[in-house]
Amino acid sequence: MKQLSLIKENCPQNHKCPSVAICPVGALTQTDFGAPEINHEKCIRCGKCATFCPKKALVMRDLNQ
Numbered sequence: 001m002k003q004l005s006l007i008k009e010n011c012p013q014n015h016k017c018p019s020v021a022i023c024p025v026g027a028l029t030q031t032d033f034g035a036p037e038i039n040h041e042k043c044i045r046c047g048k049c050a051t052f053c054p055k056k057a058l059v060m061r062d063l064n065q
Contacts, residue, residue, distance in 0.1 A: 001064065003040065003061055003063050004060055005038075011055060012055060017035075018052060018054065028049055035057070
């Protein structure tokens with residue numbers, strides 16, 4: 001099973017996160033220009049946000065490893 005994770009060190013946190021708008025279920029939120037927050041209850045693990053993240057701060061991780 002995969003789960004979306006945030007690598008906060010990779011997130012510049014100085015702009016509106018483009019991945020928030022691409023999420024089809026609204027699982028990502030952002031306050032001001034901070035790092036996005038992940039609602040794991042809403043996340044369907046489609047990976048669109050991770051693919052779209054320009055700094056690769058959002059990643060899909062395999063929980064079995």
